[in-house]
Amino acid sequence: MASPVEVCNHCGRKVHFGSGWFVGRVPDCNPLEARIADDRPYPEGDFVCAECDSRNGDGEYADDWDGNDAGLTLENLLRVAHQVPHDSHHSNSDLLGSTGGRS
Numbered sequence: 448m449a450s451p452v453e454v455c456n457h458c459g460r461k462v463h464f465g466s467g468w469f470v471g472r473v474p475d476c477n478p479l480e481a482r483i484a485d486d487r488p489y490p491e492g493d494f495v496c497a498e499c500d501s502r503n504g505d506g507e508y509a510d511d512w513d514g515n516d517a518g519l520t521l522e523n524l525l526r527v528a529h530q531v532p533h534d535s536h537h538s539n540s541d542l543l544g545s546t547g548g549r550s
């Protein structure tokens with residue numbers, strides 16, 4: 448296998464040691480065919496420079512946190528409002544004359 452082409456396959460910039468882009472370069476592990484299929488401008492390059500790497504990897508981690516908890520609403524509280532059926536009239540006065548039976 449030939450030595451890796453120390454070129455960024457995005458911008459064609461040289462990333463060899465001393466080029467200024469040696470630090471931060473990322474080796475592209477994709478095969479040449481994949482780079483061509485991926486429409487890389489410089490598919491022969493075996494690396495991606497730091498600039499293109501940060502540009503490609505979309506660093507937009509926008510975590511939209513929607514804390515939308517529908518818990519206790521006033522309507523629910525009113526629904527539980529006092530529905531006590533008032534049973535008041537017990538007009539059944541039964542008087543038990545208890546005669547204590549002694550034996």
Ligand SMILES: [Zn+2]
Pocket residue numbers: 455456457458459460495496497498499500
């Ligand atoms: Zn680049």
